[in-house]
Amino acid sequence: MNSTARGTIEMTAAMGILGTIGWFVVMSGQPAMDVVFWRCAFGALTLLVICAALGLFRGTLSVRTLAIAALGGVAIVVNWLLLFSAFPRASISIATAVYNTQPFMLVAFGAIFFSERLTLAKLTWLAVSFVGMLLIVRTVPDVSFVGTDYFIGIAMALAAAFFWAVAAVVTKTLKGTPPHLIALIQVCVGVVMLAPFANFSALPTDAWSWTMLVTLGVVHTGLMYILMYGAIQKLPTSLQGSLSFIYPVVAILVDVLAFGHRLDPAQVAGAAAILIAAAGMNLGWSPWKTQAPAARTAK
DSSP: OOHHHHHHHHHHHHHHHHHTHHHHHHHHTOOHHHHHHHHHHHHHHHHHHHHHHTTTTSSOOOHHHHHHHHHHHHHHHHHHHHHHHHHHHHOHHHHHHHHTTHHHHHHHHHHHHSOOOOOHHHHHHHHHHHHHHHHHHTOOOOHHHHOSOHHHHHHHHHHHHHHHHHHHHHHHTOTTSOHHHHHHHHHHHHHHHHTTTSOGGGOOOSHHHHHHHHHHHIIIIIIHHHHHHHHHHHSOHHHHHHHTTHHHHHHHHHHHHHHOOOOOHHHHHHHHHHHHHHHHHHHTOOSSOSSOHHHHHHO
16 A cells, blocks of 8 residues: 555544544533543543654753643643534534634734735635625524524634634644644643643543543544544645545534434535635635636647
8 A cells, every 4th residue: 555545544534533523522421621621631641652652752842842832732722622612502513614714714824924925816715715604604593403502602613713723823833843742742731721620529420421531532632643643744735635624524424413413505505615615725726717728738
């Protein structure tokens, strides 16, 4: 099996695992704060073993690298808290679709902090995503299907996307640092951040809840990071971007099959618009032809 084929399998598996995270969060029956704490705790133990096995502790981390990774950890933990809180309010499907506005947050940060140019194509995809958002927001679903606080859930998913983009920008400055080590620092920050707020006096008493929490830490954090980072090392950026959309598709299917949360036509159109716009942004699609056929032939 060649490197690209192996990377494709790894990325597909990673995105499939990520797509089921909402089900595990909801089925754990725990508050978002406790879910994120235990995800960080079990994830830290898993990544500690992984980093030790890969020999990643042999080098030394500078204070600057540690501080930047910790700052990214704060952002990623807040992102998890907001996203997990959005699931019961706006449904897994809607929260995931809205959460996939991340590329546009990154574009905005790039323009503000790195003087990156906003092209007409990027602005067009941003407009398509905004229309999709309007379609979702203007459609108030039956609360018996997606829970209460629908608009708060959408706002939380948007805020989660914002903090994910913050974490991505911060992590971008850590080139050369092993990604598994960055992930370990981030989840350790999560443990320290959330320990004062975790409800240790009312721990889950059933094996089911603990199974959900352990799986979120070991599989959805440790194993998923191994698969995703392994794939990133093997795949071209365009293929990475296209395979990343397995995540929202799986999440929507899980929501339909496990909870019966079916989107109405306007919500389907809105979610599709956001995902298509995000794909266009990630993969560099142009909404129109930039050159005449004759001009391309002349080359």
